[in-house]
Amino acid sequence: MSLAAEAFVSQLSAAEPWPETATLYQPLKEDQILLSDCASSLAVQAYLRMCNLPVRVACRANAEYMSPSGKIPFIQVGNQVVSELGPIVQFTKAKGHSLSDGLDDVQRAEMKAYMELVNNMLLTAELYIQWCDDATAAEISRPRYSSPYSWPLSNILAYQKQYEVRRKMNAIGWGGKTLEQVYEDVSQCCQALSQRLGTQPFFFNKQPTELDALVFGHLFTILTTRLTSTELAERIKSYSNLLSFCRRIEQAYFEDKSS
Amino acid sequence: MGTVHAKSLDPLPMHGRDLGVNPDDLVDAPDVAQEAKQEILENKDVVVQHVNIQGLGRTKEDLLGYEISDVFHAKNLIDVMKKAHVARQKLLRLGIFKDVEVLIDTSEGTDALPNGLDVTFEVTEVKRLTGSYNTMVGNNEGSMVLGLKLPNMLGRAEKLTFQFSYGTKETSYGLSFFKPQPGHFERNLTLNLYKVTGQFPWSSLKETDRGMSAEVNFPLGVTNHTLKWEGVWRELGCLARSASFAVREESGHSLKSALSHTVSVDSRNSAIFPNRGTLLRLNQELAGYTGGDASFLKEDVELQFNRRLIWDSVLSASLWGGMLYPLGGQPSCIADRFYLGGPTSVRGFGMYSIGPQSEGDYLGGEAYWAGGLHLYTPLPFRPGKGGFGDLFRTHFFLNAGNLCNLNYGDGPRAHLQKLAECIRWSYGAGIVLRLGNIARLELNYCVPMGVQSGDRICDGVQFGAGIRFL
Numbered sequence: 001m002s003l004a005a006e007a008f009v010s011q012l013s014a015a016e017p018w019p020e021t022a023t024l025y026q027p028l029k030e031d032q033i034l035l036s037d038c039a040s041s042l043a044v045q046a047y048l049r050m051c052n053l054p055v056r057v058a059c060r061a062n063a064e065y066m067s068p069s070g071k072i073p074f075i076q077v078g079n080q081v082v083s084e085l086g087p088i089v090q091f092t093k094a095k096g097h098s099l100s101d102g103l104d105d106v107q108r109a110e111m112k113a114y115m116e117l118v119n120n121m122l123l124t125a126e127l128y129i130q131w132c133d134d135a136t137a138a139e140i141s142r143p144r145y146s147s148p149y150s151w152p153l154s155n156i157l158a159y160q161k162q163y164e165v166r167r168k169m170n171a172i173g174w175g176g177k178t179l180e181q182v183y184e185d186v187s188q189c190c191q192a193l194s195q196r197l198g199t200q201p202f203f204f205n206k207q208p209t210e211l212d213a214l215v216f217g218h219l220f221t222i223l224t225t226r227l228t229s230t231e232l233a234e235r236i237k238s239y240s241n242l243l244s245f246c247r248r249i250e251q252a253y254f255e256d257k258s259s
Numbered sequence: 260m261g262t263v264h265a266k267s268l269d270p271l272p273m274h275g276r277d278l279g280v281n282p283d284d285l286v287d288a289p290d291v292a293q294e295a296k297q298e299i300l301e302n303k304d305v306v307v308q309h310v311n312i313q314g315l316g317r318t319k320e321d322l323l324g325y326e327i328s329d330v331f332h333a334k335n336l337i338d339v340m341k342k343a344h345v346a347r348q349k350l351l352r353l354g355i356f357k358d359v360e361v362l363i364d365t366s367e368g369t370d371a372l373p374n375g376l377d378v379t380f381e382v383t384e385v386k387r388l389t390g391s392y393n394t395m396v397g398n399n400e401g402s403m404v405l406g407l408k409l410p411n412m413l414g415r416a417e418k419l420t421f422q423f424s425y426g427t428k429e430t431s432y433g434l435s436f437f438k439p440q441p442g443h444f445e446r447n448l449t450l451n452l453y454k455v456t457g458q459f460p461w462s463s464l465k466e467t468d469r470g471m472s473a474e475v476n477f478p479l480g481v482t483n484h485t486l487k488w489e490g491v492w493r494e495l496g497c498l499a500r501s502a503s504f505a506v507r508e509e510s511g512h513s514l515k516s517a518l519s520h521t522v523s524v525d526s527r528n529s530a531i532f533p534n535r536g537t538l539l540r541l542n543q544e545l546a547g548y549t550g551g552d553a554s555f556l557k558e559d560v561e562l563q564f565n566r567r568l569i570w571d572s573v574l575s576a577s578l579w580g581g582m583l584y585p586l587g588g589q590p591s592c593i594a595d596r597f598y599l600g601g602p603t604s605v606r607g608f609g610m611y612s613i614g615p616q617s618e619g620d621y622l623g624g625e626a627y628w629a630g631g632l633h634l635y636t637p638l639p640f641r642p643g644k645g646g647f648g649d650l651f652r653t654h655f656f657l658n659a660g661n662l663c664n665l666n667y668g669d670g671p672r673a674h675l676q677k678l679a680e681c682i683r684w685s686y687g688a689g690i691v692l693r694l695g696n697i698a699r700l701e702l703n704y705c706v707p708m709g710v711q712s713g714d715r716i717c718d719g720v721q722f723g724a725g726i727r728f729l
Binding site for chain 2: 064156
């Protein structure tokens with residue numbers, strides 16, 4: 001579809017109300033999904049719950065390939081398919097649901113900056129630990145990623161993904177980092193978030209925004225996922241206000257969810 | 260119309276017949292001489308003492324012994340000539356000689372009998388390496404195709420072929436090794452390694468297949484059998500952002516490891532415009548028991564009858580059918596299902612545009628049947644008779660078919676009922692052109708009938724090119 005046609009279709013769909021059958025797709029929860037994907041998916045689920053928009057979660061082994069951008073998660077709303085938190089926020093905004101309307105321009109810019117920080121630091125650190133750390137890659141990431149497929153396809157896909165991620169890490173300059181340095185970066189990122197949060201219930205005023213959803217998604221997943229070492233979770237636990245932040249959001253929006 | 264993106268993964272047939280030996284060329288033994296001389300020649304007893312082959316380079320002699328051994332049994336001169344001719348055809352079908360000439364002479368030398376004959380085959384071997392380069396343009400894509408062939412690689416009619424296609428959208432390549440059994444050319448082994456990409460706009464699907472296969476052909480009586488194992492890594496993706504969700508759900512990777520068996524009985528006198536004979540081809544494929552993700556049993560049958568009528572016209576009836584039975588409780592994959600419609604099957608409908616669909620994308624079906632009744636006649640007033648005009652035929656056709664999904668829990672009666680309701684059919688007339696011995700071009704005027712909601716029709720003029728037609 002041309003750009004004009006796409007804009008027209010999204011204008012049309014913006015007028016439609018949010019359907020009951022909206023579905024979020026992610027890889028298989030028990031056997032397949034990895035830390036980074038689980039964090040992104042939880043962030044989107046938290047955001048949609050904060051907006052009070054109902055969404056069902058469906059697990060598919062080929063969710064990554066179904067996604068139009070190749071990234072998890074993606075939601076199917078009516079005829080539209082949107083992937084990743086950024087575009088999903090835009091999409092819900094077009095439908096009239098937004099969490100950041102109450103912010104002024106300065107705060108909005110600050111929110112975007114912090115979201116970039118989380119994406120560049122936390123998400124990249126998660127990817128690094130999953131795929132560039134040999135122990136984690138061999139014990140957890142490769143077996144989980146390739147679990148729905150049979151041999152030899154499982155090996156081919158797992159190594160292909162590992163090669164891709166490592167190449168990306170080299171391109172952004174993380175290839176030369178050691179695990180210790182990555183943990184340090186995560187600590188610094190958490191420190192910045194902890195300082196910004198302070199004693200407030202949410203990052204901006206008393207209302208949650210998409211930044212809260214994103215931070216919750218990543219921190220909660222890191223705290224509750226079993227990795228080869230507990231170092232990453234320990235670093236986060238040292239910031240108590242972030243811990244209580246996660247607990248607060250979990251109780252407020254996920255209390256019916258069994259984790 | 261665009262390039263023909265084959266859904267089947269077999270490379271274009273490049274068996275030993277591609278030196279241009281057309282079965283239509285197989286003339287009966289030459290009507291040698293006039294009556295009077297024939298009597299004398301037939302009565303004269305001869306003994307074939309030596310059969311030589313000259314001009315061999317890398318070909319091993321033990322391979323050829325089988326082909327020429329029959330010449331020794333000739334009893335008289337006419338017989339010698341007939342058997343020598345047959346031996347020449349057999350040598351040519353191996354695909355390793357560019358030319359074979361036969362020389363029959365009286366034998367000379369110390370052990371020469373008074374009625375002894377020497378038969379000499381003078382052969383010219385093909386070159387060790389032949390290459391070809393083509394450019395193809397079609398359907399918003401251009402591509403460059405490079406072919407390399409090593410015939411008679413190790414001296415016993417083995418053939419190694421490599422084909423590489425580099426296009427603006429996709430790249431495909433294939434490597435194939437063919438080895439016949441010495442003495443029994445019809446029993447042969449083929450090993451393939453390939454990567455093929457295809458785009459299917461009727462389903463908004465693109466498919467990349469990387470795989471290998473091993474295939475054994477052998478004749479048994481009048482039937483020809485093929486046993487094949489194939490392992491394919493399939494990658495499916497959406498062709499456009501606007502693909503329907505049903506097709507999006509099929510995206511991803513899967514591995515198919517399948518054993519298949521084909522039996523065919525072909526008594527037609529030609530593959531493209533047969534005058535007589537029947538064809539029966541039955542194919543079964545079982546996937547999943549030798550590894551892989553895909554698990555199904557697939558049956559496919561093809562039947563064709565031909566009969567000559569008055570004034571050089573031919574009546575041809577054909578029937579196709581197939582069924583896909585998914586095993587192991589998983590649903591079937593879009594890449595394994597059957598498709599129907601288009602200029603090569605039920606004419607008058609869009610390409611593969613019959614049957615279950617979702618938002619305009621055709622998903623294929625698990626069971627189908629299709630039938631056709633054709634009347635072929637030579638062109639009216641027979642222009643260019645004996646030459647170019649013989650490549651054309653006019654034909655009048657009646658096609659019908661149905662494609663659907665079956666509930667395998669119900670009995671066979673319910674299945675037949677489901678296949679018999681909502682039959683699509685069409686009739687029309689057109690001109691057919693034969694290309695070589697493999698392909699066919701058609702230009703038809705079609706009237707589709709029995710159109711169900713969701714089918715895409717192509718009424719009026721429809722053009723088709725392909726290898727296998729209903």
